[in-house]
Amino acid sequence: MLRLATSSHDKTIKIWDLENPGCSIKSFTGHTASVLSLDFHPKKEDLICSCDETEIRYWTIKKADCFKVRKGGANLVRFQSGAGKHLASAVGNSVCLFDLENSHARRPMLKGHASNVESLCWNSSGEHLISVSEDLIKVWRMDSGGKANCIHELSVPGKRFRCGIFHPSYPSLLIIGCYxxxxxxxxxxxxxxxxxxxxxxxxxxxxxxxxxxxGHNDNILKIWK
Incomplete structure (x- = not known):
């Protein structure tokens, strides 16, 4: 869909039509604090997720309705690529994994970062997840039972990390944004x-x-291939 979602410090979420960006087509309210992050589900076009410091909310786009609230806030939320069975959320210096198909399943916490996790990214298959803090990058592999194990770590003296993504053509290559x-x-x-x-x-x-x-403050977006 040609849709864009934005979250705001005014505690709202807005959906925009990219073919007619003059005004928002949906506005969601219900968060009691600044909405820090949101994500579209990769398979269910009508589903988005958002978070603030106290809770995670699930919304239907067509009805502009919140149908589920999960207590316990997050700084980032990212649906698993592919089937979207799991949701990864950054909570301080840890990552929490939610099984969206089994609400009673144990929620594994991925630990090891000393500072706050600033970026999360799944690869296209949803088998691997990157978590990025300022001084450490960890790459996790999901097994068939929903457990994640750390398979790679990167820490470079003098480098301060901001974000990371998997290269679209080379699975063993990560692209990392630094200060x-x-x-x-x-x-x-x-x-x-x-x-x-x-x-x-x-x-x-x-x-x-x-x-x-x-970049940081240069108002420039660059496209690479």
């Missing part, structure tokens, strides 16, 4: 390359293989 640069990390060989010496605060990849990056 000083953009980095490429070959996880298999544990080697790094610095293609860009400029700050990168946000990254996203498209299914067509294009990569978009944004």
């Amino acid at each position: 000083q640069s953009m980095e490429l990390w070959n996880m298999t060989e544990n080697k790094m390359m610095t293609p860009v010496e400029e700050p990168v605060s946000a990254l996203v990849v498209s299914s067509s293989g294009l990569i978009a990056s944004a």
Whole structure:
């Protein structure tokens, strides 16, 4: 769908039609604090998820209705790619995994970061998850039972990380945004390359293989291939 969702410090969520961006087509209210993050479900077009510091909410877009509230806030929420069976949420320096098909399932906490997790990203299959804090990147593998195990870690003296995504064409390659640069990390060989010496605060990849990056305060969006 040609839809964009935005969250705000005014405690609202808005849905926009990209073909007619002059005004929002839906507005959701119900959060009692600033909405820090949201995400579209990869399979269910009518479902989005949002979070604030105290709770996680699930919404239907067509009805603009909140049908489920989960107590316990988060800084980030990301649906698992593919089937969207799990939701990853960043809570301080840990990551919590929710099984959306079994609400009574144990919620595993992924630990190991010393500082707050600032970025989460699933690979296209939903088998691997990246968690990024300022001083550490961890790559997790999901098993068939919903358990996640850390398979790679990266910490580089002098580098301050902001975000990370999986390369669209090379599964063993991560693209990392830092306060000083953009980095490429070959996880298999544990080697790094610095293609860009400029700050990168946000990254996203498209299914067509294009990569978009944004800096801190330069108002510039760059597209890479």
